[in-house]
Amino acid sequence: MRGGSTSIRGCLLPTRPLPPFLRLEAANGWAASTRQTMARPSPGSLPPRIAEGARKHGATIHQNCAARGLDITNGQVSGVVTEKGLIRTSAVLCAAGAWASAFLRMHAVSLPQASVRQTTLRTAPAPDFGGAIYTSDGALTRRIDGSYTIAASGRATLEITPQGIRYVRPFLPMFIKRLKAVEIGIGRSFFEGPQTLGRWHLDRPTPFERIRVLDPAPDKRMIATIMTRIRALFPAIADAGIVSSWGGHIDFTPDAVPVISAVDSIGGVFVAAGCSGHGFGAGPGIGHLAADLVAGDAASVDPTPFRMSRFTDRSQIEVGAF
Numbered sequence: 001m002r003g004g005s006t007s008i009r010g011c012l013l014p015t016r017p018l019p020p021f022l023r024l025e026a027a028n029g030w031a032a033s034t035r036q037t038m039a040r041p042s043p044g045s046l047p048p049r050i051a052e053g054a055r056k057h058g059a060t061i062h063q064n065c066a067a068r069g070l071d072i073t074n075g076q077v078s079g080v081v082t083e084k085g086l087i088r089t090s091a092v093l094c095a096a097g098a099w100a101s102a103f104l105r106m107h108a109v110s111l112p113q114a115s116v117r118q119t120t121l122r123t124a125p126a127p128d129f130g131g132a133i134y135t136s137d138g139a140l141t142r143r144i145d146g147s148y149t150i151a152a153s154g155r156a157t158l159e160i161t162p163q164g165i166r167y168v169r170p171f172l173p174m175f176i177k178r179l180k181a182v183e184i185g186i187g188r189s190f191f192e193g194p195q196t197l198g199r200w201h202l203d204r205p206t207p208f209e210r211i212r213v214l215d216p217a218p219d220k221r222m223i224a225t226i227m228t229r230i231r232a233l234f235p236a237i238a239d240a241g242i243v244s245s246w247g248g249h250i251d252f253t254p255d256a257v258p259v260i261s262a263v264d265s266i267g268g269v270f271v272a273a274g275c276s277g278h279g280f281g282a283g284p285g286i287g288h289l290a291a292d293l294v295a296g297d298a299a300s301v302d303p304t305p306f307r308m309s310r311f312t313d314r315s316q317i318e319v320g321a322f
């Protein structure tokens with residue numbers, strides 16, 4: 001498909017079964033809802049389960065070990081330089097979330113990517129109003145312990161950053177479409193984090209080591225907004241009270257469709273990033289297609305809408321549903 005509008009949800013349902021460790025409904029981190037119409041993830045317990053499954057398939061996992069950059073020989077990747085040394089390899093998948101564009105920029109690869117800051121909170125266990133509720137005011141997900149995770153629908157903070165300025169043109173259609181949903185500001189993201197345009201040396205600590213976890217402080221005003229909205233909708237849930245809150249960056253591509261693609265300019269390098277707010281749900285499909293590409297297998301879904309070159313080959317970019 002060239003240039004047409006697409007959406008994450010419609011395109012990432014593999015035609016072949018997922019490998020066993022990605023059949024998430026079977027993992028302990030998920031609980032089937034009472035109506036069996038959806039599964040409810042427990043974000044804290046799911047990644048360890050996936051890691052455990054990956055290990056069984058031969059993966060080795062290195063935590064607290066930032067990838068500083070790529071080792072490239074004659075246009076072909078020959079290794080990854082990490083803070084703990086070089087890992088020799090002929091294939092690399094960059095799945096660095098909101099950091100993907102910054103990581104690739106060091107190797108003259110341009111990935112248009114922007115982030116908005118989002119705040120979410122968790123209540124204490126509350127009366128059951130359903131597993132997943134979405135209204136124009138709020139999105140509520142009931143957790144396994146009966147508490148609710150709540151975010152304000154369509155509200156986020158867009159911080160002006162050097163990377164944002166660099167990619168203002170490809171993001172203009174999305175910006176216009178989502179203008180009412182974002183609050184624009186300037187904050188720390190201008191000076192630190194994935195959206196600055198700084199450079200680093202592979203033999204010295206990098207921004208990935210300075211900010212190991214990209215978790216900005218939750219926005220107190222946003223928490224108050226969420227609670228006002230929820231109190232009007234579900235007073236019993238608001239009455240349960242807030243147990244915790246957290247902030248995060250949601251990374252986007254200009255058309256709100258992930259990039260799952262080879263990097264044309266460096267042999268052996270692939271990208272799976274730009275999940276545009278759906279990476280938790282679409283992650284298994286994204287990972288499956290990325291694995292197909294890296295392994296050179298027949299692709300489980302048509303990879304064309306996810307190719308990186310759509311931003312440079314004069315395709316018409318339309319903002320997908322998200």
Ligand SMILES: Cc1cc2nc3c(=O)[nH]c(=O)nc-3n(C[C@H](O)[C@H](O)[C@H](O)COP(=O)(O)OP(=O)(O)OC[C@H]3O[C@@H](n4cnc5c(N)ncnc54)[C@H](O)[C@@H]3O)c2cc1C
Nearest residue numbers: 066067096097099118120208248249275277278279280281
């Ligand atoms: C508040 C909030 C609510 C959300 N709600 C939903 C939802 O309801 N449903 C949904 O589907 N999605 C949701 N999302 C979006 C979802 O979390 C993301 O789309 C998803 O996490 C993106 O996955 P990823 O693997 O691309 O990136 P990440 O989850 O960010 O993973 C990338 C990882 O790479 C690491 N990394 C980066 N650079 C390096 C490096 N150089 N070396 C080593 N490691 C590196 C990072 O530390 C990180 O651990 C939400 C996001 C936020 C912030």
